[in-house]
Amino acid sequence: MGLSKEQVARYSRQLILPEIGVQGQQQLLASSALVIGAGGLGSPVALYLAAAGVGTIGIIDADAVSLSNLHRQVLHTTGAVGEPKSRSAKARLEALNPEIIVTPLQERVTAANALALFSNYDVIVDGSDNFPTRYLANDACVLSGKPLIHGGVVHFGGQVLTVVPREGACYRCVFPEPPEAGAVPNCQEAGVFGAAAGVIGTLMANEVIKVLLALGRPLVNRLLVFEGLAGHFREVSVRRNPECAVCGDNPTIREVVSLESIVCTTGQEAPWPGNK
Amino acid sequence: MAVTVRIPTPLQRLTNGQGEVQCEGKTVTELLADLERRHPGIKERICDQDGKLRRFVNVFVNEEDIRFLQGDQTAVKDGDDVSIIPAIAGG
Numbered sequence: 001m002g003l004s005k006e007q008v009a010r011y012s013r014q015l016i017l018p019e020i021g022v023q024g025q026q027q028l029l030a031s032s033a034l035v036i037g038a039g040g041l042g043s044p045v046a047l048y049l050a051a052a053g054v055g056t057i058g059i060i061d062a063d064a065v066s067l068s069n070l071h072r073q074v075l076h077t078t079g080a081v082g083e084p085k086s087r088s089a090k091a092r093l094e095a096l097n098p099e100i101i102v103t104p105l106q107e108r109v110t111a112a113n114a115l116a117l118f119s120n121y122d123v124i125v126d127g128s129d130n131f132p133t134r135y136l137a138n139d140a141c142v143l144s145g146k147p148l149i150h151g152g153v154v155h156f157g158g159q160v161l162t163v164v165p166r167e168g169a170c171y172r173c174v175f176p177e178p179p180e181a182g183a184v185p186n187c188q189e190a191g192v193f194g195a196a197a198g199v200i201g202t203l204m205a206n207e208v209i210k211v212l213l214a215l216g217r218p219l220v221n222r223l224l225v226f227e228g229l230a231g232h233f234r235e236v237s238v239r240r241n242p243e244c245a246v247c248g249d250n251p252t253i254r255e256v257v258s259l260e261s262i263v264c265t266t267g268q269e270a271p272w273p274g275n276k
Numbered sequence: 277m278a279v280t281v282r283i284p285t286p287l288q289r290l291t292n293g294q295g296e297v298q299c300e301g302k303t304v305t306e307l308l309a310d311l312e313r314r315h316p317g318i319k320e321r322i323c324d325q326d327g328k329l330r331r332f333v334n335v336f337v338n339e340e341d342i343r344f345l346q347g348d349q350t351a352v353k354d355g356d357d358v359s360i361i362p363a364i365a366g367g
């Protein structure tokens with residue numbers, strides 16, 4: 001199966017990259033990615049994956065677009081305020097690239113649906129905004145052997161890690177447990193700089209395409225940290241923890257379980273703003 | 277010379293907005309105690325009431341996770357670079 005004349009034109013500037021070429025493009029068109037969260041990270045990820053021609057993109061988000069999302073969630077427009085984010089994302093992505101399939105899922109990732117959902121995709125992208133979803137996504141990816149691109153952002157900075165189960169550290173190997181109830185007394189959303197979400201989300205898209213095409217050196221066992229105000233990147237080494245509860249030698253997590261929702265109390269200052 | 281400690285953005289308001297500060301100490305434990313002397317209130321964000329590192333915070337000495345070195349007894353020396361990196365939920 002070759003590329004159509006229009007596809008050759010659309011993808012010409014990446015087709016001429018020897019690392020991609022016609023074969024890589026066909027591989028992308030035959031690939032699928034599930035983006036968890038159509039927010040500050042999910043927006044740039046989904047836009048770049050759609051533009052590059054990743055053939056099937058699932059977007060899971062239960063929320064509706066609000067005006068306060070728009071400074072960073074560049075998938076959505078002012079006219080989409082009030083609409084489900086997954087539907088707004090589908091419209092925007094299909095306008096960008098009509099030849100891909102976008103599946104909008106207006107729901108949450110749960111312990112009940114994660115494995116079945118993930119089994120439909122080649123790679124999972126975690127652009128969610130809360131710890132329960134992040135740990136759930138990690139555990140489901142490890143248990144089903146799916147690559148996971150993890151990214152997080154707060155204030156002017158963020159971090160990215162690519163998890164290839166059993167080849168390298170998983171999210172739990174690096175951060176064994178989320179903040180315990182009470183450690184995060186205030187769930188009020190911390191500030192986030194839109195362009196910082198753009199930096200992290202774009203790095204995540206870069207990782208997705210590297211993983212799909214087996215290109216270069218993905219951020220496996222390397223946690224990349226971006227400090228936006230200082231204007232620098234740092235990388236720290238991480239590794240698979242033999243005592244990891246999900247990917248270690250004697251795992252205690254053998255099925256996908258929900259984390260108890262983290263209790264929030266008000267009136268106290270959060271020790272870790274942005275963690276909720 | 278001293279040890280450079282890199283402070284994650286959510287804690288920089290405890291260090292007057294500085295992303296890196298200089299501290300003294302021979303081990304990570306001593307370094308965190310010195311950090312607390314210079315910037316009161318910061319240690320409880322990093323360690324629990326028993327003084328153990330919180331499970332969602334990691335300390336890296338020269339880019340290596342101290343959990344795979346000697347934990348909070350990991351030695352540090354002048355010129356070393358120590359990063360405090362928390363899990364971040366935001367998206």
Ligand SMILES: [Zn+2]
Nearest residue numbers: 170173244247
């Ligand atoms: Zn693990």
